[in-house]
Amino acid sequence: MKTIMIHEMPNHAGETVRIGGWLANKRSSGKIAFLQLRDGSGFVQGVVVKEVVGEDIFAKAKSMTQESSLYITAEVTVDERSTFGYELQVKEIEVIHEAVDYPITPKEHGTEFLMDHRHLWLRSRKQHAVMKIRDEVIRATYEFFHMNGFVKVDPPILTGSSPEGTSELFKTKYFDEDAFLSQSGQLYMEAAAMALGKVFSFGPTFRAEKSKTRRHLIEFWMIEPEMAFVEFEESLVVQEQYVTHVIQSVLQNCPIELERLDRDLSKLEKIQAPFPRISYDDAIKFLNDNGFDDIKWGEDFGAPHETAIAESYDMPVFITHYPIGIKPFYMQPHPDRDDVVLCADLIAPEGYGEIIGGSERVHDYELMKQRIKEHNLDESAYEWYLDLSKYGAVPHSGFGLGLERTVAWISGVEHVRETIPFPRLLNRLYP
Structure with a gap:
């Protein structure tokens, strides 16, 4: 299996690939979790479907914290709704390091706080x-x-x-x-x-x-x-x-x-x-x-x-x-x-x-x-x-x-x- 970066995904549509990255954000809806992933070269959405990955991997996806690092195995698919044009259909998740209490959350922060961080x-x-x-x-x-x-x-x-x-x-x-x-x-x-x-x-x-x-x-x-x-x-x-x-x-x-x-x-x-x-x-x-x-x-x-x-x-x-x-x-x-x-x-x-x-x-x-x-x-x-x-x-x-x-x-x-x-x-x- 080929390990690639997010910016290389357009060259691998329809293939199953491995990507190392960080969890920028996430949301879940019933039996589907949406992971916003980044690897330095870009941002992409990973879709985790419970019926496809099973209970354990789905639970892992839902419990992951912001900026935790991971390897993800997924199929690259076309997504015309996104600016990037592609997304990942997740098959496996390997957490490398779980980040705890990451200080910069999706809420608004003051300039001095952001500059300190x-x-x-x-x-x-x-x-x-x-x-x-x-x-x-x-x-x-x-x-x-x-x-x-x-x-x-x-x-x-x-x-x-x-x-x-x-x-x-x-x-x-x-x-x-x-x-x-x-x-x-x-x-x-x-x-x-x-x-x-x-x-x-x-x-x-x-x-x-x-x-x-x-x-x-x-x-x-x-x-x-x-x-x-x-x-x-x-x-x-x-x-x-x-x-x-x-x-x-x-x-x-x-x-x-x-x-x-x-x-x-x-x-x-x-x-x-x-x-x-x-x-x-x-x-x-x-x-x-x-x-x-x-x-x-x-x-x-x-x-x-x-x-x-x-x-x-x-x-x-x-x-x-x-x-x-x-x-x-x-x-x-x-x-x-x-x-x-x-x-x-x-x-x-x-x-x-x-x-x-x-x-x-x-x-x-x-x-x-x-x-x-x-x-x-x-x-x-x-x-x-x-x-x-x-x-x-x-x-x-x-x-x-x-x-x-x-x-x-x-x-x-x-x-x-x-x-x-x-x-x-x-x-x-x-x-």
Whole structure:
């Protein structure tokens, strides 16, 4: 007899198979018991008929507790009523371990309780669906960049400097000198792009930002491409093609998970490049004309401002050409203006905020030295980075996409804490 996983069931219709799993839930009706089973790859219903299995196995099915582990022997049958399309006609049950007093029951639980039990909450249908979508976003990311000639490069997590200053970094001792947990791999990826042309990284980043909003995590994952000989407008095209590819991949490969989350598919199906664009100047005017008198030119946008702009579109929207004073030192100034830089933030629809920040990078040596000085950064810490504009400098661009915000948007979940397996929040380092 073949041992399979739930996701393999469509290949074994009409066969008797063995599956190892856990009991997610159950109900019984007279002489029939319905077991909701999961094995990590999916969820399926097992039907236990007393007349078929006998008194002992039926009693075992009725007495099993939530999250008990078991082996089940059953025939795979077609079930057109279920989303999955199949169910199991149970023949035998072998209990491996009986779970007693499992803390997360089908009733409602508070957020703090669920976060304290995140290691168990991950087993739920909703969290399983979100993690599967996260995995598909990651798979599609590698697929897109490898199809388009990018090379995966891994920047360091321990660094001696920061792309955006050290005010929001976690500081640690590195033997007899100071080091920081990486805020971004960007500067190292620029170096890699000068060696390999088009590169991308995918890894954890850390922000010591004391924020409790639904958009923020202390530890999160970033996808950071850098591209030599690519200027600002070309980079925007890559960004919208990448996001479109990811969305279409999730729609194609995660239909069960999206349905489980009650996601409005029509909002995702319309996501196609090219995306609309609005300049920072026009965004300020739009906000001022629509009741946001608090925002003035030269100030950065907050969540309410981004949401108001996004609600004017049913697609992700680029906000371009921010003031030079509110952006990092490495961004290339506009060729015709000295007050804005060649940058853009991509704002997701439905109030999910910025999911990409990107720009053309400064490649002039003297300008880079000037910008480092203007930002009061220690030039000696950036000496290696200055070498990039000193030896064979070329125009180049890059961007960073926040994985958790993107997964939250695609999944339709409210808070990014549900889009990472074990979130690190301002007041949470457990579990």
